[in-house]
Amino acid sequence: MKKVLLPVVQPPIWGYQFFAFPLSIVLAHDKSLPWFYSNYIQVCYDKRSDPPIPFTFYIHDHTLNPWLHVERLQRGTMGIIKRNIVEFIRDCLDEGMYCNLNVDEFFIPEREVYRKSHLSHDILIHGYDLEEQTFQLMGFTDKHNFASTSVRFTDFEQAYHNIDVIDHQAVCDRIFLYKWNESGQYDFDxxxxxxxxxxxxxxxxxxxxxxxxxxxxxxxxxxxxxxxxxxxxxxxxxxxxxxxxxxxxxxxxxxxxxxxxxxxxxxxxxxxxxxxxxxxxxxxxxxxxxxxxxxxxxxxxxxxxxxxxxxxxxxxxxxxxxxxxxxxxxxxxxxxxxxxxx
Structure with a gap:
């Protein structure tokens, strides 16, 4: 039975997963280090009332670097092309593409809210196992660490679709597809x-x-x-x-x-x-x-x-x-x- 596992590493920035996910891909390759150490210097504090991200590194676009090919989709696009989400992600992984999207972690094992409460949170899918009928994904676990865990296809499909009925739709409709760009170039600046x-x-x-x-x-x-x-x-x-x-x-x-x-x-x-x-x-x-x-x-x-x-x-x-x-x-x-x- 087919198995795909795309490489990831523990990134040095993981407090916010939108930074951690791209970095866990590109930093698996040492040739990305000149770009990495040329960036992530400035920080910013959002002074607005109750911001979602109060204090962190300042980066103009956290998905943009020479080592990633990035495709941006909306959840609505999946409805237009009428693809089953599990089959779509397996096809992406077959092409070397990681998938970063939001799911309801009520259905995701080894999460603090698993089977307790509904929470929209982002994950990075980097592999699958057809025999086990599971995806392999990166994210924060119930042990408060950033690690790779697994979820059954059936549970993932519920987690994906349940976003439509919990209160985060406005900010959780994005789907990022990342692929390592072997031809990327960047000298330490x-x-x-x-x-x-x-x-x-x-x-x-x-x-x-x-x-x-x-x-x-x-x-x-x-x-x-x-x-x-x-x-x-x-x-x-x-x-x-x-x-x-x-x-x-x-x-x-x-x-x-x-x-x-x-x-x-x-x-x-x-x-x-x-x-x-x-x-x-x-x-x-x-x-x-x-x-x-x-x-x-x-x-x-x-x-x-x-x-x-x-x-x-x-x-x-x-x-x-x-x-x-x-x-x-x-x-x-x-x-x-x-x-x-x-």
Whole structure:
């Protein structure tokens, strides 16, 4: 019986699955690393009331990179072509195409809401097994990790169609098909890294760089300015004026962890861009502080200890002050390559 399993890896960004899914595909191939480390530098905080994605990396289009061929469909298109969704996805996988779409996780095993409550959530299907009659999919599990699990075809079909009767239709009608683009090319872009680092340091609106194709996101704070927004969130949480959301601190930790990895990558190039171990040490210190803050957020979740929030705010103030010095130091080192003057 036929089986297809397309390769995926655990990506370094997984707090938001719309980032994690494309990255889990392209980062299975080392040739994508120059593009990856040239991006995911800027962050933004959405200041609007109750935004779905308050704080995360800023990327103009999370599906757009040189290593993916992307096709975008709407759920309504499946009604027009009158294809059975299970057969359609199997045919896509046969052609090397991953499928990213929303389903009702009430029907998806190893999910926190499985057989308990209805929830629209995105998944990435990367394989199937005809003998077992299952799809293999990536996503958050009931163990709070990002992993590959399986679902029977019959349960998946129910999960797909039940989106029509739960309250998320307006934002869950998209279907992305991803295929690895072997002919993609991208060299590490030092100029882009320097420009985006400066955007971060000066809290500039990086979305304005894409105004030819989309209006700038003027509802967001950027870079170092996001620390004030994060502190305001934790003040509100401490005073009981907002709800718990671990994604803020998790995204902060992912950003610092990725910056450490980026420094190591630049040190390991054939012509190293950073020779000072002091820069790496500063990045690692920021990562350590962010991880401490993340651990405190989990402690607050388990024990509801207000003191944990107070300590998190102290960490945020410390990280903000140290990161400003780190960014200035990093840009100074990179300027020695005579590509950029700061």
């Amino acid at each position: 030092l100029t882009l890294v320097q420009e985006t680092l400066e955007d971060y340091l000066l809290s500039r609106n990086t979305s304005a760089r894409f105004r030819m194709v989309a209006s700038p996101w003027n509802h967001c704070d950027y870079g170092l300015k996001t620390y004030a927004s994060l502190l305001h969130y934790f003040e509100q949480l401490l005073n009981g004026h907002t709800g718990f959301d671990v994604r803020h601190i998790h995204s902060l930790w992912e950003h610092k962890s990725l910056m450490t990895a980026r420094i190591r990558y630049m040190q390991g190039l054939t012509q190293p861009l950073i020779s000072s171990d002091d820069v790496l040490a500063s990045a690692m210190e920021l990562e350590r502080l962010a991880l401490n803050a993340r651990n405190l957020m989990l402690k607050y979740y388990l024990h509801n200890t207000p003191q944990s929030l107070v300590r998190i705010m102290g960490y945020l103030e410390e990280i903000a002050a140290k990161e400003k010095l780190f960014m200035e130091k990093l840009l100074d080192h990179l300027s020695q390559n005579k590509v950029y003057s700061f």
